[in-house]
Amino acid sequence: MESRLRLSKKGMETYTRAVAILKISKKPNGKNRRELRTANRALRLEIHKAVIKDLSRRNAKSILEIGCGDGELLVKLASIGNFRSSHLFGIDRSRKGIRIARKRSKRVRFAVGRSNRIPYKIKFDIIFTVLSFHEWENGYESIPGILARLSPGGSFIIYDTMPMSTRSLLVYKKRGVKLTVLKDRILVKIVFSKPSSTAQYI
Numbered sequence: 691m692e693s694r695l696r697l698s699k700k701g702m703e704t705y706t707r708a709v710a711i712l713k714i715s716k717k718p719n720g721k722n723r724r725e726l727r728t729a730n731r732a733l734r735l736e737i738h739k740a741v742i743k744d745l746s747r748r749n750a751k752s753i754l755e756i757g758c759g760d761g762e763l764l765v766k767l768a769s770i771g772n773f774r775s776s777h778l779f780g781i782d783r784s785r786k787g788i789r790i791a792r793k794r795s796k797r798v799r800f801a802v803g804r805s806n807r808i809p810y811k812i813k814f815d816i817i818f819t820v821l822s823f824h825e826w827e828n829g830y831e832s833i834p835g836i837l838a839r840l841s842p843g844g845s846f847i848i849y850d851t852m853p854m855s856t857r858s859l860l861v862y863k864k865r866g867v868k869l870t871v872l873k874d875r876i877l878v879k880i881v882f883s884k885p886s887s888t889a890q891y892i
């Protein structure tokens with residue numbers, strides 16, 4: 691059974707702080723803006739911790755993050771024992787993000803790419819995306835292409851904070867993909883698991 695993605699107490703506190711700042715001033719400026727930036731960054735790091743813990747339960751040889759930004763999460767993942775022998779890849783549509791990511795690590799392979807244009811030929815055991823899916827201009831339409839890039843038995847995992855319609859995802863169940871949607875307060879985790887035998891997959 692899929693495990694829940696749990697945000698720490700500190701994560702919830704930073705979220706509450708960010709919401710409070712936004713309530714006080716709709717257009718934060720000066721001190722408010724700095725506070726909001728600090729709260730958002732702290733929240734992002736707490737979400738990264740929860741994601742890393744969740745990914746650590748899996749055994750994967752090849753892992754791709756879509757929308758990896760400046761590569762912060764993948765670089766952390768690379769330093770964790772479970773992933774020492776995994777092949778780690780990250781793509782983002784932002785050239786600037788990828789430039790920074792490449793400077794951060796030689797161990798992880800980073801490239802400019804998009805959710806609907808993955809610039810690698812290999813198949814992945816896990817493809818995941820964190821706090822990015824809600825920005826994808828072609829969100830739901832990218833999914834079939836991503837599932838096609840999974841190895842048999844592989845998973846595509848969306849981690850995000852935005853409320854999103856999951857009804858349109860049900861179609862994948864009919865195609866033999868196991869779909870799990872888990873929500874925990876502000877976090878949502880959606881897992882598409884491809885069957886081990888691709889013969890079932892249409």
Ligand SMILES: C[S@@+](CC[C@H](N)C(=O)[O-])C[C@H]1O[C@@H](n2cnc3c(N)ncnc32)[C@H](O)[C@@H]1O
Nearest residue numbers: 757758759782783784804805820821822825826
């Ligand atoms: C809020 S940032 C999150 C970055 C990183 N995942 C993190 O948690 O720190 C969202 C990222 O998604 C990237 N992005 C948005 N749409 C994308 C798409 N269709 N394909 C690839 N990257 C995309 C943006 O360039 C940005 O770096």
